[in-house]
Amino acid sequence: MTTTIAKFAHLQIPLEDVVKATNNFHHDNIIGRGGLGHAYKGQLQRSGELITISALRLDRKHGGGVVEFWTEVSMLSDLKHPNIVSMVGFCDEEHEKIIVTTYEAKNGSLKEHLRNPNFTWTQRLKICVGVARALNYLHYDEGRGYGVIHLNINSSTILLNEYWEPKLSGFKVSIKQSLNRMDQVVLSEPIGTIGYLDPEIGKTKGVTCKSDIYTFGVVLFEILCGRRAYIKNDANSLLAPLVMHHYENKTLADIIHPDLKNQMSLHQISLTSLRIYSETAYSCLKEEQAHRPHMLNIVNELEKALEKALKFQPRPENFVRPVFVFLFFLYAFNFIFICS
Incomplete structure (x- = not known):
């Protein structure tokens, strides 16, 4: 039946x-x-x-x-x-x-590309901005008349389509909540995946939209460090406390994905982009839910980080080479003309 x-x-x-x-x-x-x-x-x-x-x-x-x-x-x-x-x-x-x-996963899930050496900083930032916009829509879109607490954000539920655009999935444990009560606790057992769980759930005996903020912060650091939120049998099995320690001791550079650091150095991407990004990610992991930022603020900050990264991006090689060749021949032509 x-x-x-x-x-x-x-x-x-x-x-x-x-x-x-x-x-x-x-x-x-x-x-x-x-x-x-x-x-x-x-x-x-x-x-x-x-x-x-x-x-x-x-x-x-x-x-x-x-x-x-x-x-x-x-x-x-x-x-x-x-x-x-x-x-x-x-x-x-x-x-x-x-x-x-x-079908939205032509390029698999974000989890599969965390350590991808060809996965550029700007690509990573575009994905972060896309997911942040999706979460802001879930939390505060007035067109629906209610908000949604996702509760299952991780690098496996973020799918990447053929254009490397993120598509958030995994709504099996999501909760609907009145828009004016999104910051208030909904009684719930701890829900989510190990490594991403909001530590405040155990204290408050429930979840709020700020629980999504915490899990998204973990994802932001997964993207920056090129590693999973939880690695079994590893000395630093949980990523969240590891990044908190390094951020607070100003040694975050020690755990950024090496290929990503090389890209930033070689491409001369503004360090302002990295600073904005890391500050935003860190603020998402604040222990007290009330101290974590609003989703719209996160969207704005990540958009700024992306804007800075795009601004300081070098011109593509296939553009630089023709310009160089053109200038070389122009110089050679003028030299021959003067000599004659």
Whole structure:
């Protein structure tokens, strides 16, 4: 028996369409494995158009997951933002529960590129700005009439499309809250991934939008340091206390990703960009929730950091070389003309 909630009926996709789109959930089409189940890539015919999709199939073997399923459906059905995954629909049929979104991970997740030596500072900043804008939309967009506390921000839930634009996903544990109560505690057990958990949850016995600020701060330092928030069996297994220590002792440069430091040096990117970025990231990790910045302030600061980085970027090599060649021949021509 279907458990479809009437308000989402227009988003229902027949099971046979999803089976056809994913080639009967063929293992070659698996693109992700998460807490709810496997995600499959596929081609779905929708309104006369063939679109590439990601189908998250609830794992029935372990039971549970139904609440998380409907939470994600409820959230994604309302959310429309260029930096958030777009919902296509869902399937709730024959004991199958499947969430279908547009395929947004052509370049995988952010987690896969943290140590990528070719992942430039400006690329990283653009991703940070995109995610920050998505979070500001979640927290304070008045068009919806309510705010959303994501509670699952990490480098795995930030997907990167073909243009390296970020798409925030992973809304299975998100909470809706009145816009005028976003800073007030919602009673909750500690929710999230190890390494990202807001340490204040244990004290306040709940979460606020500032819990998202903390987890985003961890992601910002993952991007800067080129390492995961949590590394099992490592002397410094947790990134957050490590960066706090180095920032406060003015030794942050010691743990910045080496390739990133080289890029900054070679490309002469303004250190102002790095200063703004690191100050912003550090402020997100403040122990007391009330001392963490508002999401809009974070967006503004990261946009400033990106602006500085772009301003001091060198001109591309393929632009510099033709200009150099042109000037060389112009000089040579004038020299020959004078001598003659």
